[in-house]
Every structure is written in C-alpha cells, then in structure tokens.
C-alpha cells in the first residue's frame with residue numbers, strides 16, 4: 001500500500017511537496033546549528049574575537065538578540081542576522097546554547113593580570129557577574145572562559161559609548177583605570 | 193495545502209499521524225530487525241559541505257555508519273586564498289585542513305579515493321578504491337568549469353598559463369608566483385564569468401587584494417577586470433568605495449565583457465570574438481557548473497549545469513536517496529558559498545537522520561555570510577537567513593536579514609579571521 005503510493009508519488013512529483021507540507025517547524029537544533037559556522041560547533045568558539053555561546057545563559061542570549069534586532073546594541077553582522085528570527089525562535093536558540101557545556105578556551109593570559117583581576121572582581125563586578133563570572137544576574141552574560149579578545153572588544157565598545165553600559169555597571173567601571181579593567185577581563189577569561 | 197494533503201492521505205486509508213510516519217519510513221532503508229545490516233551514509237567530497245554533512249549525521253545519530261570519500265588527503269580553503277594572493281598570508285597552511293581528527297572524533301571512515309560513478313538504482317558508488325554501498329548518499333563535489341564555452345581553452349594546459357585559482361591549492365600558488373614575477377608597469381587581467389558562479393563577491397575581493405599588492409610592489413601596474421556580467425554582482429557600493437579609497441586608478445573595471453576565446457601564446461583574451469585584451473598575468477575564471485561526478489550520475493537538471501533538489505531536504509529531485517549540497521545544488525536564494533554549503537550540510541544531515549529513523553523532517557533554516565577583504569585591515573560582509581517559501585517550494589531570504597555592511601570596517605576584518613578559524617575547525621574536528 002505505502003509502496004504503491006510512493007511509486008505514484010515519485011512519478012507525479014507529489015513526493016517533494018508532501019515532504020514539505022509535513023515538515024515540523026524548525027527545531028532549536030536546526031536553528032542553532034546554522035550559527036555554528038561563526039560561533040563554533042554547539043557554540044564553542046575557536047576564534048578569539050568570536051564569542052562562545054556554549055553555556056551562555058538563555059536570558060543573556062535572548063537579551064542580546066533582542067537588542068541586536070531592535071538596533072539597541074551595536075553590531076557588525078548580528079543586527080542583520082537577528083532580524084531573521086522570531087522571538088520564539090530566539091528563545092529556542094537561547095535555550096539550546098545554554099544547555100551546551102561551557103567551552104573551555106586555551107588562551108595564553110598574563111598571570112599577573114589574572115591575579116590582579118581576581119582581587120578586584122569581588123568588590124566591583126560580582127554583584128552581577130556572579131560566581132567568578134560563571135553565572136550572571138538576570139540577563140547579565142556569563143563571562144567565565146570567554147575569549148579575552150572578544151571581552152576587550154566589548155569593553156572598548158562600552159568605553160567609547162558605542163555600546164550602552166547598564167547604569168549600575170557604569171558606576172563601577174567609570175572610575176576604574178584601563179589597566180584594572182583589562183586585568184578584570186583577564187581574570188574572567190581565565191576562569192575554567 | 194497541508195489540510196488537503198492530510199485529507200488525501202485519509203482517503204488512502206491512513207490517519208494523518210500514521211501517514212506521516214509511514215511515508216517517512218518507506219523512504220528509508222531502515223532495517224526492520226536487529227540483525228539487519230548497519231545503515232550506511234556515504235558522503236562524496238571533503239570540502240565545505242561534505243565534511244559537515246558527515247560530522248553532523250554522526251553527531252545526530254551515531255548508529256549510522258558514515259564514509260567520507262575525498263580524492264585528496266587534505267583540503268585547501270578557497271575563502272581567504274585571495275589574502276594569500278595579496279601577500280597577507282605567507283603560505284596556504286592556515287587554509288589547509290586534514291581529516292584525521294574529524295575521523296577520530298566522530299567515528300567517520302575517511303577514504304582517499306576518486307569517485308568515478310554512482311549507481312542510483314543499486315545504491316552504490318564506484319571509486320578508485322572499490323565499490324561502496326549506501327542507504328543514503330550526500331554529494332558535495334563543488335564545481336567544474338564549462339571550458340567548452342571558451343574557444344581555444346584546453347582543460348589541461350590553459351590553466352597552467354592562465355590560472356583560474358578558483359579551486360584553492362596549486363592553482364593559487366601558480367597565480368601568486370605569476371604576480372610576483374610581474375614586470376612593474378605590466379597589467380593583470382581578471383576575467384569573471386556570468387553568474388551564477390562559486391562565491392559572488394570572490395572575484396571583486398581578488399581584484400582588491402591584487403590591486404593592494406600591485407600598489408605596494410609593482411608601480412605602474414593595474415588590474416583590468418573583464419566582467420561578463422552587466423555590473424558588479426555583489427557588494428557593489430562597497431567595492432567601488434574601497435577601490436576609490438585605496439586603489440584609485442589601479443582598478444580598471446569593465447562590465448559586460450564576456451571572454452569567449454583565449455590565446456595562451458600571445459597572452460590575450462577575446463571578448464565576444466572581437467575585442468582583444470592583453471595581460472601579462474591573466475586570471476581566467478571560466479563559467480561554472482556542478483562537479484563532474486554530478487553530471488556522470490545524472491543529477492544535473494535541464495539547464496545542464498546545476499542539480500535540482502528538494503529545498504527542505506536537499507534530496508535530488510532526479511534520483512531518490514541522493515542528496516546534493518554546496519555549490520553543485522540549486523539552493524534557491526542561497527548563494528554558492530562556503531557558509532551556505534556548511535549550513536546546507538546541517539539541514540541535509542538533519543533530514544537524513546529523520547528519514548532514516550522514520551521521523552518527521554524539520555523545516556529548513558539556514559544562514560549565509562561572506563566576508564570580503566578590501567585592504568590589509570578592512571573587510572565587509574553580506575548576510576542572510578534563509579527559509580523555504582512553502583507556496584513556491586523554494587528557498588528564500590527572510591526579509592530584513594539580507595544586507596551588507598554599511599562601510600569598510602576594521603572590526604569586521606578581525607571577526608572574519610575568527611570566522612575562518614571557526615568554520616575550518618568545524619570541518620576538521
């Protein structure tokens with residue numbers, strides 16, 4: 001019975017159409033795998049300027065994508081790409097990447113800067129960048145083991161006003177020296 | 193549409209849900225009993241599409257055996273090969289991948305062999321190392337050249353004199369050597385074929401990189417672009433801006449100049465059989481078609497150039513159980529790029545795994561991004577998110593997602609380097 005139908009479908013060309021009509025909406029994996037050409041397989045980035053998404057919190061990804069989409073957060077490519085997805089799809093991708101194991105990067109970091117950063121983070125950043133940056137309060141991004149280059153590029157965007165800093169973060173960041181900020185980024189990048 | 197289909201299936205005596213499973217199930221070679229042989233996927237081509245299809249099938253269902261057949265023991269990336277031509281890379285090693293880690297990490301059998309035939313009815317491929325049976329086959333052989341459209345072009349000898357460098361490797365090195373040997377004051381000709389061809393912005397990026405090299409090392413030399421197309425095919429405004437900013441007077445762009453004849457002895461090309469253009473270096477990029485094996489296997493459509501596929505699964509509309517991805521396929525609005533091939537491979541892998549397990553397939557969702565360098569430090573990008581338009585049964589861009597960079601950008605050049613690192617790491621680990 002089924003075989004006969006298939007034969008008929010093949011000769012009439014209905015098969016291609018039926019396969020389409022019966023396709024389920026894109027799964028989180030279908031949507032997210034397309035991002036991996038830039039962000040790495042399952043969101044684990046191998047390139048120092050490209051952020052890892054693996055193990056990033058869902059809230060932070062949704063917040064970032066929503067801001068990319070509206071233009072509230074400046075971007076090179078993400079502003080355009082984010083417009084390709086609905087809010088529900090963005091949430092599904094946020095969920096997908098948040099479930100991946102955090103990508104431990106092997107980057108060479110100046111140990112002196114790392115320890116200087118470690119001594120500064122508690123008092124200045126830990127209110128939101130919780131548990132050595134392994135977690136984030138609400139939509140605060142996870143920074144543990146993120147690529148240093150990426151974090152530096154983002155901090156530069158904050159400091160030039162290109163990317164808007166959260167008010168309470170700005171209060172902490174503004175009085176700090178560039179050296180101390182760089183030390184903090186070294187620290188977060190070093191956390192495994 | 194969906195409802196009609198369902199009602200129709202009901203008439204055939206099956207409930208909608210059952211029909212779905214039954215339909216998908218009958219399209220597979222799934223073993224009915226535990227003692228049945230292992231299910232096999234064979235992938236032809238270890239480039240941008242093939243490596244990813246092999247890897248993702250194994251990631252999504254490790255019970256499926258995957259064999260990747262590639263003629264070479266390594267792969268050289270076309271993306272970034274223009275930077276090597278411009279002198280920004282010392283050699284091609286950052287663009288070269290091997291297959292050992294990919295094979296070990298995912299349990300993929302990698303076979304170095306030339307595929308010479310596909311028996312669609314018998315579900316097997318013939319290679320220089322024997323016959324391989326498959327339940328489903330993925331074909332990602334890249335491109336072949338339509339050299340018969342250029343008078344005087346000999347497939348073997350012409351590219352040794354007028355390199356295409358449109359498949360990276362020895363051809364890229366040859367073109368670089370010719371550029372280094374160029375006498376200052378002599379000109380470089382780049383001949384661009386009619387679209388569609390592999391990597392729409394690629395020839396213009398190449399012109400930029402070569403102009404950069406000439407500006408630094410060959411005073412008095414310029415790049416003459418003979419474009420068969422009526423206009424710059426991709427990122428027009430940005431390329432024009434970059435050429436004006438960095439290489440004013442060094443890029444001589446000539447639209448609607450289709451090369452129809454070559455003379456390697458006199459180093460000339462002929463446009464539409466009449467206008468002769470001479471170059472000390474001639475980078476002749478011939479018009480293109482699907483990889484040779486796709487033609488041999490009867491996967492090419494009425495246009496005799498490219499392979500028609502079901503846009504949701506990338507299964508050939510001409511032969512069942514064979515999927516065609518990458519440059520060889522007709523993927524609607526998705527351009528022929530490495531990023532597209534990567535994205536299509538994942539869609540294809542997901543469909544294959546669903547079909548082989550009798551499960552419902554998932555609607556495709558893909559991305560393309562192409563970075564192009566205009567100078568040592570500046571790049572631009574084009575992006576797009578792609579979906580199937582179900583009414584038209586064709587892949588289209590999601591409105592708003594397609595666009596190019598507002599300007600030349602140093603930041604994009606930094607991101608582009610990591611893009612290459614990530615996509616090559618995806619392919620090789």
Ligand SMILES: Cc1cc2nc3c(=O)[nH]c(=O)nc-3n(C[C@H](O)[C@H](O)[C@H](O)COP(=O)(O)OP(=O)(O)OC[C@H]3O[C@@H](n4cnc5c(N)ncnc54)[C@H](O)[C@@H]3O)c2cc1C
Nearest residue numbers: 237239240241263270271307333334391518519529530531
């Ligand atoms: C100069 C240039 C710059 C480019 N820049 C970019 C860029 O910046 N970004 C981007 O996204 N894309 C870029 N591209 C396009 C990109 O290279 C292609 O779109 C991509 O390689 C297509 O992937 P594929 O899998 O279809 O083919 P390929 O990657 O070419 O892989 C095909 C493989 O199949 C093998 N093969 C073929 N036939 C057989 C056979 N019979 N038996 C065994 N093995 C076989 C080949 O050896 C090859 O390894 C560029 C292209 C060029 C030329």
